Amino acid sequence: MSTPIDLGRPVAGDVVDLILEDHRRFEGLLRTMRGPHADRESARRAFSALHVAHALTEEEHVYPVLRTKRAISEHDAEHGEEEHAEGNEALLGVLEIKGTDTQAYEDAVEKLTAAVSHHLAEEELSILTPARTNVTSRVRDNLGEAFCASRNKLIDDDCGTLEKVRRIVGRAERKGILDTD
Numbered sequence: 661m662s663t664p665i666d667l668g669r670p671v672a673g674d675v676v677d678l679i680l681e682d683h684r685r686f687e688g689l690l691r692t693m694r695g696p697h698a699d700r701e702s703a704r705r706a707f708s709a710l711h712v713a714h715a716l717t718e719e720e721h722v723y724p725v726l727r728t729k730r731a732i733s734e735h736d737a738e739h740g741e742e743e744h745a746e747g748n749e750a751l752l753g754v755l756e757i758k759g760t761d762t763q764a765y766e767d768a769v770e771k772l773t774a775a776v777s778h779h780l781a782e783e784e785l786s787i788l789t790p791a792r793t794n795v796t797s798r799v800r801d802n803l804g805e806a807f808c809a810s811r812n813k814l815i816d817d818d819c820g821t822l823e824k825v826r827r828i829v830g831r832a833e834r835k836g837i838l839d840t841d
């Protein structure tokens with residue numbers, strides 16, 4: 661594993677709870693990334709791996725099932741994907757900066773924090789709340805298992821390196837999800 665920070669390794673549970681646990685991890689890591697006496701570099705690496713793994717897993721495993729079960733609309737899923745792309749773009753901005761003690765780094769982390777906080781609030785409201793009320797607990801448990809397997813595997817595969825995030829952002833640009841300017 662490329663990061664000394666523990667990202668947890670859940671294996672099962674209600675997918676909504678598991679996603680919320682990761683969201684709180686994001687917030688903690690973002691605090692450490694800008695903390696004055698914190699190991700910013702380790703937090704940056706850990707955040708990157710978790711953000712890539714979490715977002716990709718939601719897009720590939722969670723959103724499609726919630727769509728099929730009519731818990732969320734196509735627009736909700738697409739909007740979530742757009743916000744993931746914006747988060748990854750802001751993440752790339754943080755990863756591109758050498759060192760973690762410059763004003764440029766702190767500005768980039770601030771942008772990332774704004775993008776991610778916005779997405780977490782919106783996803784919790786427009787995707788997780790309907791998932792909790794419109795999908796059976798059996799489906800949420802099955803999704804929980806798939807979520808854990810995919811998320812953990814991506815983290816094991818070191819999915820948040822600068823090179824990989826560059827490729828993910830490039831792909832989003834080509835798909836027209838991100839403005840290319």
Ligand SMILES: [Fe+2]
Binds near residue numbers: 679683714718783
């Ligand atoms: Fe999420």
Ligand SMILES: [Fe+2]
Binds near residue numbers: 715
């Ligand atoms: Fe998300």
